[in-house]
Amino acid sequence: MNLFDIKEGEKVTITSMNGLQDRVRRRLQHLGLMEGSEICYQCKVPFGGPCILATENQKIGIRRKDAACIQVRKSC
């Protein structure tokens, strides 16, 4: 499943970021998001706006279409 299917507030682990545009992936890696990172999906801005992800100690805003390219699984 991808990040876009996740309910707000759920904790998930990234399994793959291969579907992302190269530059988006690199930027996210700069911010410490990579395969194996645990994230919490926070909220969406309405009307198709971006969504906010939270990692352990920071928050990142990305577009929904990019969120849909990030594969995740539920953390136990």
Add this chain to the structure above:
Amino acid sequence: MLTYALFGNPNTGKTSLFNQLTGSYQTVGNWAGVTVEKKIGKLKGNQGELIDLPGIYTLNPLSEDETVAMNFLLQESFEGAVNIVDASHLDKNLYLTVQLLEFGKPLVIGLNMVDVAKRRGIDVDAQKLEEVLGIPVVPIIARSGQGLDQLQTYLAQLSDKSRRALRLNYGDAVEQAIENIEANIPDDSHNRRWLALQFLEGNPIVEKYLSENISMDALNRFKQQAEKLLNGRSLYQHIQTVRQEFVQDVMKKTVRKGKANVLLSERLDQVLTHRIFGIPIFLGLMFLIFQLTFDWLGTPLSDALDSFFAGPLTGWLEALLGAMDATVFIHRLIIDGIVAGVGGVLVFVPQIFILFFFISIIEDSGYMARVAVLMDRVMEKIGLNGKAFIPMIIGFGCNVPAVMATRSIEQPKERLITMLLSPLMSCSARLPVYALFAGAFFAENQGIVVLSLYVLGIILAFALAKLLSSTILRNEGSFFVVELPPYHTPQVRSLIRSTWEKGKGFIKKAGTIIFAGTVLIWLLSYTGPTGMDVSIDESFLAVSGQWVAPLLAPIGFGTWEAGVALMTGALAKEVIISTMNIIYFVPDVDTLKGVIMASFTPLQAYSFMAFVLLYMPCIATVAVIRKESHSLKWTLFSLVYGLVLAYLVSLVIYQVGQLLGF
């Protein structure tokens, strides 16, 4: 002269440290990408020079500001570097540190934001970190200055310590490639191993650097060979993973996590980026700022200053001039020219400072990045991304730093569009014009009328962005990734400093360009084709104004006075007010309001304000657009489209307004 450079991730406090160590002031703000160019300062105590650079996550740049930092590393010489590391995000920050260690120049780590880390329950063992990395680590709080003495001591000792560069083992395939490439690099002005590694991970700047001296065929061959041996992983990924593993190892040895305090930042975000209320809250805050600047707080203060200039100050000056037996010419130059012209602009200082104060709060609180998120959807629709809204907000203060701020926009075309359109943001130089006209004609709803002009600028910028991005500046692969830093409560001291630093430019301008413009305009109003001391309607000023007046008639203000004011306003928009003060020959702004009310209708006044908003960027903005776009063509475009747009918009406002019976 010893030179030290500051490297570190964005928003980690490099500029805060720079300001503390050099005693100068550069803009500090709580979002990634505040500093976009190299800044040089002298270290206190004559220790040498300190260079502040834009923040970078890695040496492999994605945007223009990051390129600046990388170019500095590669091209300029310096004795040592300070790596500012955010203690609350050590893992993210150490990735850059690894590359700096591989680079091999003397390095000291400033472990910053230890206060933030502590609040989050993160404990970094600085001594252990020092052992593991083999370089000095100093815990500091750049904002308050804590720990800086020790940092400076280390800095002074840095240049005579030579250090072995860090060597990570990248595995047989890559190590072989590194060895081969190293053998091909002739000069050793940089660590060869570092160059080879950066080349292998695909750093375009290093590639360009190498290609200046050696043929790339062999190097590319080594690169491909190594990549083949990696079983489908790219070299970039592989190298990154090795470094990440090293970082994780360091983290394990040095960081302990305890319980974090429940953060206020979280709760603020629940409101400020609320899915439904986020945007209305932003608009509401903007409206509040306008009301305070133009209505509730700013206007009474400006009025008070105005009465002071017109009353006591003029009185004193007249007494002084009388006592000095000044000639009539000097007397009139000073009282009717300079006091009216420069004073007429200076009375708006309170309003400008109030506006700058609020901009400083937005910058330093952390709200800026949230606004970028809130606006991204709209920006995407017009072919830009949410980050482009940051220069636009800065543009409300001044268009020059706004154009600079576009450097942090990764996409070159999006950056160019943002740059070209930032002059449409109503900067503080337009503020005196609005304050004067709105105060005279729309005293009841000043705030709203002025807000409507700001909104007009934004809407036109959006429309043009859409037009440009779907025609000549079409671009694929627009993207948006933004860090949302935790909110900081801005410190009063730094807010005052930042407000002053922004506002002092205005006062400086009053003493230079506005002063010079005023003297010139007064002279032109005092002399005419028939000689000196002519009536103003026969002055050079009137003659030149009459030439453009007919052109302006269809848009509502075909008088020579308006024509002259607009022409001189090309210098700096404040000069429009100086010119009107001189032409209408009034002692204070209050009287000026009365006079312009007799020569404009409210509709004409609104059309005039719209024209002033749009008609062309000031000289300083044109110069910075030229420098940042590297293109004469686009610079001319920014001049021409402004004029055309201003004329069309004012025409519509005036003609349609008349039809509607205003």
